[in-house]
Amino acid sequence: MSLRPSGRRRVLTAFVAAAALTVAGCSGSASNSAETGGSSASGSAGGSAAPGPSGGNLVVGVTTDPDTLLPWKATQFQAVNVLQNIYGTLTEFDENLGVVPGLASSWETSADGLTLTFTLRDGVTFADGSAFDSADVKYSLDAIKDEATAAVARSSLASVASVDATDATHVALTLSAPDAALPANLAVVNLAMLSSDDTQDALNTAPNGTGPYAFDQRVPSQSLTLKANAAYWGDAPTLGSIEFRVIPDESSIVAAMQSGNVQMSVFDDPLVAQTAESGTVTVAKTPQLSYHALQLNATKGDLADVNVRLAIQCAIDRDQVLQTAALGEGEVTGPITSPEYRSDPASRPCPQRDLTKAAEYLAKSGKSAVTIKTIVSQGEYATSVNEAQNLKSQLAEAGITLELEVLESGAYVDRWVAGDFDAAVALNGGRPDPDGMYSRYFTSTGNLNKVAGYSSPTLDELFAQGRATSDPAERKGIYTQVSDELENNAAWIWLFTGYTYTATATSVQGFVPMANGSLQYLRSTTVAS
Missing domain, CATH: 3.10.105.10 (Dipeptide-binding Protein; Domain 3)
Structure with missing residues (x-):
C-alpha cells in the first residue's frame, strides 16, 4: 500500500513529555512541582493561527448517524467526532496528546494534592450567546457525578468529593485522594461543559456548546451540519460549515470523494483506504490508541x-x-x-x-x-x-x-x-x-x-x-x-x-489526525474553492 504516513506518528513515541503533563497537571513546571508537592498549568490550547470562516465548506462522509447529541452519554465514535467540535472541556489534548488548557486558562494543585483549582477564561460564551462561568462548571461536574444522569465518564470524577464555584472565574475541586489522572480525564468530550440553563432533552435536539463550531441543522439518517462559531474563544474556526453526510458504506464514500461530492472521510478498513488514494485524494495513516x-x-x-x-x-x-x-x-x-x-x-x-x-x-x-x-x-x-x-x-x-x-x-x-x-x-x-x-x-x-x-x-x-x-x-x-x-x-x-486512514481531497488543508481518533483539528482545516 502507498498510504501516506500522517507525519504525526510521533504521538506514540513522544508520549513521555505528554505523560509528564498528564501526571503533573501542568504545562511548564513539572520539575518544580515534584519538589514542592504542588503543580500548575497555564497558557493556550494551541492551534495555528488561521483565517476566519472564509476557509470554505467541508463535507465529511460518515457511515452512521450520531446516536446521541448529549456529550455526557456519547460512546459511538461518530457521535463523539461531531460533539467534540461543538463542546468545550476544561482541559484539552494537543496533537501529541499532552494536556493543555481549554476552557480553564490555568489550574493549580495544592501541596497535599487534595485541591485542584481552575481559573476560567474570561469572555467565553455558549453558542446561544449566554456567558460561560463557574456556575456552569459546577453544574456540569455535579451532574456528571450524579448517578441518575448516567454519564459514561462518571467514574473519571470518582476522586472529586465536592465542586465549589469560589467566584465567577474560579472553581475548586476538593478531592478525596490525590488524582494524577484527573487533568487528562477532564479533556474528553464526555466531560464537556454544558450551560446550567439548558436541559438534556433540549440539548439532544439542539446542542449548545462553547466549541469552535455550533449546531446548525440535522436531517436524521442523512446529514448533520455545523457552522462556524464566530464567538469562539480560541483562534477563529477556519471553515464556514461542516456537513457530516451519512453514506452507509465506506466504498460508497470513496466513490463520493472521487466524484467531488465529499472532501474528507476517516476509514478503518485498509483495503477501502487503498482504493481511495488517487490523484485527487490523499490518505494519511495514523496509529490509534483504540x-x-x-x-x-x-x-x-x-x-x-x-x-x-x-x-x-x-x-x-x-x-x-x-x-x-x-x-x-x-x-x-x-x-x-x-x-x-x-x-x-x-x-x-x-x-x-x-x-x-x-x-x-x-x-x-x-x-x-x-x-x-x-x-x-x-x-x-x-x-x-x-x-x-x-x-x-x-x-x-x-x-x-x-x-x-x-x-x-x-x-x-x-x-x-x-x-x-x-x-x-x-x-x-x-x-x-x-x-x-x-x-x-x-x-x-x-x-x-x-x-x-x-x-x-x-x-x-x-x-x-x-x-x-x-x-x-x-x-x-x-x-x-x-x-x-x-x-x-x-x-x-x-x-x-490498528490505524485510521484519513482521506482528504487535495483541496483540503490543515487537518491533523490524532492517535486518539479526535477530529478536533477541523477547527484549523480549510477547503480551497
Whole structure:
C-alpha cells in the first residue's frame, strides 16, 4: 500500500513529555512541582493561527448517524467526532496528546494534592450567546457525578468529593485522594461543559456548546451540519460549515470523494483506504490508541468460570484475526495502549494460540463444549463482522461456539451500554492515561462495570494507587499489575490495535489526525474553492 504516513506518528513515541503533563497537571513546571508537592498549568490550547470562516465548506462522509447529541452519554465514535467540535472541556489534548488548557486558562494543585483549582477564561460564551462561568462548571461536574444522569465518564470524577464555584472565574475541586489522572480525564468530550440553563432533552435536539463550531441543522439518517462559531474563544474556526453526510458504506464514500461530492472521510478498513488514494485524494495513516477486543461478560452463564474465559483466550490466534480482518495493518496488543504504560502482549497465560491449553482449561471447567451469544456491530467500524467470523472459526476448533448476533450501530450501542450481552466484538477508544481507559470499566464502583462484567478487590486497590501516585515510573509499575490482573483472569480478550486512514481531497488543508481518533483539528482545516 502507498498510504501516506500522517507525519504525526510521533504521538506514540513522544508520549513521555505528554505523560509528564498528564501526571503533573501542568504545562511548564513539572520539575518544580515534584519538589514542592504542588503543580500548575497555564497558557493556550494551541492551534495555528488561521483565517476566519472564509476557509470554505467541508463535507465529511460518515457511515452512521450520531446516536446521541448529549456529550455526557456519547460512546459511538461518530457521535463523539461531531460533539467534540461543538463542546468545550476544561482541559484539552494537543496533537501529541499532552494536556493543555481549554476552557480553564490555568489550574493549580495544592501541596497535599487534595485541591485542584481552575481559573476560567474570561469572555467565553455558549453558542446561544449566554456567558460561560463557574456556575456552569459546577453544574456540569455535579451532574456528571450524579448517578441518575448516567454519564459514561462518571467514574473519571470518582476522586472529586465536592465542586465549589469560589467566584465567577474560579472553581475548586476538593478531592478525596490525590488524582494524577484527573487533568487528562477532564479533556474528553464526555466531560464537556454544558450551560446550567439548558436541559438534556433540549440539548439532544439542539446542542449548545462553547466549541469552535455550533449546531446548525440535522436531517436524521442523512446529514448533520455545523457552522462556524464566530464567538469562539480560541483562534477563529477556519471553515464556514461542516456537513457530516451519512453514506452507509465506506466504498460508497470513496466513490463520493472521487466524484467531488465529499472532501474528507476517516476509514478503518485498509483495503477501502487503498482504493481511495488517487490523484485527487490523499490518505494519511495514523496509529490509534483504540483497541479491538472480544469482550467477555463474566457475570453471564459459562463465562462466570475463569477457566472458560482462559480457554477462549488460549484458543485465539490474535495475529490471524489481525491478518484476516485488517490485512495485518496493526499490531497485537495487551489491555493498555497508552504509550507510556503500554502492556506487553506476551505477558498473558497464552501469548500464542495453544489449543492443548485451551482444552485443559475447558476440562477444568467441567465442560466439553460451550456456546457464547455474541453481539457484533455493523456500520460503526468496517472490520467488525470479519473479526467476528474469524473468531467464530478459530474458537469452533476448541469446542467453543460463538453464536453471532449482528446489530446495526444504534442497537448495538444500546445493548452494549446496558451490559445486555454474553460477549461483544468491540472497538473501544483508548486514552493517554490508563485510568481514564479502564477504571470506569474494571472497578467495582465503575459506572461501566456492567459493560465490563468483571472487577476485583485487587483491581479496585490498584486503580486507587494509580490515581494517587504522581511518579511516572511508579504508575507504570501499578498499571503493569492492572494489565496482568486483567490478562490472568481473561476479563476480556484483547486482540489488536490498528490505524485510521484519513482521506482528504487535495483541496483540503490543515487537518491533523490524532492517535486518539479526535477530529478536533477541523477547527484549523480549510477547503480551497
